[in-house]
Amino acid sequence: NAGVTQTPKFQVLKTGQSMTLQCAQDMNHNSMYWYRQDPGMGLRLIYYSASEGTTDKGEVPNGYNVSRLNKREFSLRLESAAPSQTSVYFCASSEMGASGNQETQYFGPGTRLLVL
Amino acid sequence: RKEVEQDPGPFNVPEGATVAFNCTYSNSASQSFFWYRQDCRKEPKLLMSVYSSGNEDGRFTAQLNRASQYISLLIRDSKLSDSATYLCVVPHTGFQKLVFGTGTRLLVSP
Numbered sequence: 001n002a003g004v005t006q007t008p009k010f011q012v013l014k015t016g017q018s019m020t021l022q023c024a025q026d027m028n029h030n031s032m033y034w035y036r037q038d039p040g041m042g043l044r045l046i047y048y049s050a051s052e053g054t055t056d057k058g059e060v061p062n063g064y065n066v067s068r069l070n071k072r073e074f075s076l077r078l079e080s081a082a083p084s085q086t087s088v089y090f091c092a093s094s095e096m097g098a099s100g101n102q103e104t105q106y107f108g109p110g111t112r113l114l115v116l
Numbered sequence: 117r118k119e120v121e122q123d124p125g126p127f128n129v130p131e132g133a134t135v136a137f138n139c140t141y142s143n144s145a146s147q148s149f150f151w152y153r154q155d156c157r158k159e160p161k162l163l164m165s166v167y168s169s170g171n172e173d174g175r176f177t178a179q180l181n182r183a184s185q186y187i188s189l190l191i192r193d194s195k196l197s198d199s200a201t202y203l204c205v206v207p208h209t210g211f212q213k214l215v216f217g218t219g220t221r222l223l224v225s226p
Contacts, residue, residue, distance in 0.1 A: 033213075040124075042203070042218035043160070058213065090159055104150070105214060107159035 001026050006091050006108035013081045013115045021076040021111050023091030031094045032074035036087040049074055081115045088112050120206050122217040133194045137220045139204030140186045150205040151189050194224045
């Protein structure tokens with residue numbers, strides 16, 4: 001099993017350009033997440049999808065859109081990139097436990113994005 | 117009060133030392149807690165889950181104090197390979213999301 005995969009690993013964009021970050025998981029998890037990680041800020045949730053067909057905003061959704069394409073895939077789109085979106089982006093997936101407790105989140109290797 | 121707070125460190129310890137990190141949280145209804153480990157330029161990976169008063173896995177012990185709303189991570193007999201950032205993680209209200217602390221950096225030296 002590959003777990004959670006992300007593409008691309010690195011990307012350089014100019015201000016105003018658009019791009020889509022791809023994420024896929026092969027663990028049959030219902031929930032998927034997109035985070036960004038900046039120095040001193042920790043991981044911040046951008047969007048999440050509790051199950052196929054649903055998406056919800058996280059802590060920092062402005063400037064981003066997401067698509068839960070199917071149970072396996074969850075993409076993050078930057079329509080008009082800004083230098084403030086320079087960051088490391090992580091996708092994660094998880095399952096809710098039978099008791100309703102949040103279970104372990106498994107992360108992809110990350111995408112390093114630089115917006116000039 | 118932040119949902120999750122950690123001392124950023126760094127904690128510099130020699131090999132073989134015992135080191136402990138604390139993490140405080142604000143959501144008193146949280147039932148499950150996690151410690152993740154993140155190596156430099158890598159993704160976070162689960163180190164331990166804590167569902168009751170505590171958990172132990174080899175050299176690592178996690179303890180939960182619900183009354184004071186803090187979680188601790190104790191590492192005994194530190195190894196060079198323990199050098200990493202340790203993230204305290206708590207479910208957000210509603211439990212569908214996790215809230216990550218900013219992490220505590222540990223440096224173990226020879």
